[in-house]
Amino acid sequence: MSEEDGGVVARATVRMGETRYAADIRAGAHALVADEPKSAGGGDAGPSPFGLLLSSLGACTAITLRMYAERKQWPLGAIEVQLSYRWRDEAGAIERVLTLAGLDASQRARCAEIAEKTPVTRALKRGMTITTVVQ
Secondary structure, eight states: TTTTTTTTTOEEEEESSSSSSOOEEETTTTTEEEOOGGGGTTTOOOOOHHHHHHHHHHHHHHHHHHHHHHHOOOOOOEEEEEEEEEEEETTTEEEEEEEEOOOHHHHHHHHHHHHTTTHHHHHHHHOOOOOOOOO
């Protein structure tokens, strides 16, 4: 991140052709597909937009916890982050369940605290400005 790029930490481009709801995503050098499930009229060619949101949060959580454990030289083995998104009274709510192999109770408790401070967690909890320009 530099001042020249305005602090941009990620970019993505999404294109949709004639296939109903299937969206081709380019995030840096990576190609992804998003779609709606068949039950919502899509072709289920990829995760739903909410599935991608949860994936982003889960990946950020796992990566941050791995980095933290490495710095602390903790014996963290496998990491599993299970996430679900639910609507509650017109607002969304995410439940995140961490399974952390190789750590004792105090280390797992500290990891729970760290999970609340990951960059994507903070962005979601804080909210953000979204500006839309139509060309």
